[in-house]
Amino acid sequence: MPSVPNVLLLVGDAQIIAEPGDTVLSAMQNAGEKIQTVCKGRGICGACRVLVDDAFFNRLSPPSTSETRMLRFLRSREANQDEVNHRLACQIVLESRLSGLRITPDPIVPKAPTLRPPTQEIKS
Ligand code: FES
Secondary structure: OOOOOOEEEEEOOEEEEEOOOOEHHHHHHHOOOOOOOOOOOOOOOOOOEEEEOHHHHOOOOOOOHHHHHHHHHHHHOEOOOOOOOEEEHHHOEOOHHHOOEEEEEOOOOEOOOOOOOOOOOOOO
């Protein structure tokens, strides 16, 4: 039986050999790479957000409606709201054709807290 080629995943200087069908999240966890997760890959926390290299971004399967909603929500909470190549690592399923995929973990950077005028007069 012919074997299915593995998928090479590049994360910073690390080269991870993954199985087709693994998610980016599970491949990174199996390789001992650091990546945040709260929901353990259910796509509902947004902690595993990654930046996908330009060369691969349009080759990924399109995000589901719920992933799109989560990415939009995360962007709305950030100081920099530019549209960039974000995806959720737990929602990217690796396939042989994606070998060489380069990603960078990119947890959200929250907006600076808003300064509000005091609600009461400050007495000196
Ligand atoms: S691990 Fe929670 S959204 Fe991916």
